[in-house]
Amino acid sequence: MVLRANVMSPRIFWFDFRRALVSGLRWILLASLALAGVGALWLGFERGLLKNDEFRLRELTMNDNAALSEARLLQVTGIDLDGSVFDCNPREIREKLMSLPEVQSARVSRSFPGSLAIEITARQPVLWVACQEEGRLARDPASGLLVDRDGLLFPCTAAMWEEAEGLPVIELEKEPFPLEAGMKVEHESFLRGMRLLAEARSASPEADEWIDTIRQYKGWGSQLVTRGGTVATFGHRDLKRQMNDFLTACEHAAGTGRKIATIELVGRRNIPVTFQIEGQAPPAPEPPREIAPTRPVSDLQKLLER
Template sequence: MVFPLLKRRDRDNRRFRKRKTEHQLTLEVPPSKKEVVMRRQRMALQVLRWTVVGGAAVWAVVFAGGLWHRAFNVSGNFAVGQFELVTNGVITVPQVAAATGLRPDQNITDLDLGEIRSKLMELPRVSKAEVERRLPNHLSIRLDERRPAAWLACVKQGLRPFDGRGLLLDREGVAFPCGIVLEEYSSLPVIYCADVSGVIPGRQVPAEAVRTALDLAQRMRRKNWSPPMGLEQIHILNEFTLVAQMDTDALFTFLPSDLDRQMARLDAILQKTGAAGRRVASVNLQLNKNVPVTFRDSVASPSAVGNPAAPGTVSPVAGPARQGAAAPGTRRPRPVSTAGEDEEVRALVRGA
């Protein structure tokens, strides 16, 4: 009796689970007139509320912009006026104003500091520029100008040293116009080259020979020579020959490569010849052995001045007169080979 009841219950449950759809009765009751009126009133209030909030926000923005304009743009308290220029060179305030377009009546809040810095970096003399703005009206410009290490000259193209229209080179070989010839520039060495057509102010010189000559000039200026002497000129005769002319009229010929070895050998030759009481006139360091060395007489005869150069001698282009240098239009005493050198000097020259 029990089992048939259980089977019937199980069969009824399966039928219930297999039903796929359910029927629901949806009743739509139309709202009353009061509910419709209240709903419309709520929507109108919401629209009015958002309109008021939006209008107040727009008015606040416009009012704040007007205050900003009156406080910063119209007010003369934020005018640039005279800006501060700190530099380690010769660039002046009018030059900076002309390069950047700065005017005293400009508002300091309208300035694009990045653009001002970019314009300053376009000046060939400038290697680093910093622009700082401090409210209400302080503008500070700091410039790091290139420090000249040598003059670049070319006789063929009329580029002369010790001239405001000349070109200077910094330690990295970047060329820039001189502009103002300071007294300290008179002691700089001069690098003479055959062609400067590819030189662009503000950029490194493309010629490898000029950069090598500049490196040689800096090495020679740092060296304490015995006897004391200073570098005046370096002539680039070709891609294999650099001739350094000293203020003692000595001429030293170098290869562009292996400058350390040649400098060390020149120093040893000068020390040995100086100890022997000899005055060196020229040394050709291009050879590893049997280095050609010529000497000067202890006192140059007056008749030697103005004599034509001996065949085969190097005659650099005469530069502008310096303190202690020969006057323009005169020739310096030519090197005179002297026999009977000391054996120690001979051994050094032969490369022993």
């Protein structure tokens, strides 16, 4: 048997209290010293790196591309031209660039002591998409949308206009979902228009020069409108044969000094054709709105050296 007795007196209590107080003060002192050390290290890091003029952003380069101007780059990424190269996170900058529908790929690299290089690949437009019901006008840089080979919609930038203004247009009816930049068009009328355009490009390398608009027609066919005003009606099947018949008819009419006004190519025989009346102007497509000429933004290097 073990007998334990706890004896407490004012003197013993004061002794225990003083020992606990000294121990607590010792830990507080150690914690304060640790915090002071961390603060000193951070202050040294900030002064030695973040605010060191040697690591100031001195060189910012971007390759020539049709997606972003230099001013737009700064607006989208928020790069501080007066800041440090440590403020430029390559991954964050790339994510912001890739969020733009007109950018297909982006590469950002940082080099010390003060360089940042950005390489951008813009999407390549192959045609316009128009929808009157949604206010998406053909060949309109403000409201129109371009499409790349993957069917992805993106806006027309000022640098793209010269290349894009002459591209064909696929005119759509009201879509189940609003047409917005960044979405992929998978509507059946669009896919049918793409198949007809692909057949025309396959049969004629100059197709983009003479095709103006392709549109859905009465649910069972598509109409192709040329820049000369010819309206050709195609069925959804047997496109290769119909396209060959169309090109042959146009070539024959040109050989006789005439221009086709309308032609229906669904049937294999007795293809209905009407001709344009001499002196009568063909129905020209609505001209695009004017766009301000592309003006180079101030050079990035000059901005950095201001």
